Amino acid sequence: MKSIFSLTTMFLAGVGLTTANPVPAPQADTTAPGPYHISGFFASKAHLSSYCRFEFNVSAPSLPDPVTCSAYLDTGFSGATWLAYVYEGAGNCNSGAVTWTFWHPRGAETDRNDAVFNVTVDGEKGTYIVPKEDIIVNLNDVNNPFDNDVFYGGPREFDIVEFPAE
Numbered sequence: 295m296k297s298i299f300s301l302t303t304m305f306l307a308g309v310g311l312t313t314a315n316p317v318p319a320p321q322a323d324t325t326a327p328g329p330y331h332i333s334g335f336f337a338s339k340a341h342l343s344s345y346c347r348f349e350f351n352v353s354a355p356s357l358p359d360p361v362t363c364s365a366y367l368d369t370g371f372s373g374a375t376w377l378a379y380v381y382e383g384a385g386n387c388n389s390g391a392v393t394w395t396f397w398h399p400r401g402a403e404t405d406r407n408d409a410v411f412n413v414t415v416d417g418e419k420g421t422y423i424v425p426k427e428d429i430i431v432n433l434n435d436v437n438n439p440f441d442n443d444v445f446y447g448g449p450r451e452f453d454i455v456e457f458p459a460e
């Protein structure tokens with residue numbers, strides 16, 4: 295009997311200690327962190343240039359204010375029929391809580407690919423597939439293979455609702 299009593303006392307003491315300490319808010323494991331709302335989405339490679347400019351604003355439940363992001367990156371050559379690869383760390387935002395990537399696989403004008411736009415807010419990555427139909431390629435001059443425009447022509451405002459588990 296004595297040993298059982300001691301164990302009970304220890305157990306109760308443990309419970310008392312736990313409740314006396316600040317308890318962290320429970321993590322919403324099953325709830326998606328988004329949606330992340332994107333507005334003003336712009337991505338364009340101007341003709342006769344190999345450089346791409348990206349711009350957008352993002353708002354998310356965990357962000358107190360909308361965050362503005364941009365990038366200016368080289369596609370490799372002015373005849374590109376794809377948008378530049380924004381690798382992790384290459385995009386800028388005016389908040390350290392947000393990072394992003396944009397990957398448009400290379401493809402000929404007649405054989406284009408969807409792009410993948412990832413936005414990470416407070417460590418939670420959301421993924422948005424940009425349909426290939428939303429990326430416009432203009433071969434401006436059939437005699438000049440370096441004179442191509444590539445730009446995003448889809449909706450400038452959309453929600454990111456896919457949050458891949460990693």
Ligand SMILES: *[C@@H]1O[C@H](CO)[C@@H](O)[C@H](O)[C@H]1NC(C)=O
Pocket residue numbers: 333334335336349350351360362
């Ligand atoms: C982002 O939001 C700011 C502030 O409202 C605005 O001035 C800017 O034009 C927006 N950027 C884009 C790409 O829409």
Ligand SMILES: *[C@@H]1O[C@H](CO)[C@@H](O)[C@H](O)[C@H]1NC(C)=O
Pocket residue numbers: 380381382395396397410411412421458
């Ligand atoms: C974007 O996220 C997807 C899904 O997690 C991942 O497969 C892909 O590699 C990411 N893209 C980049 C450029 O990191």
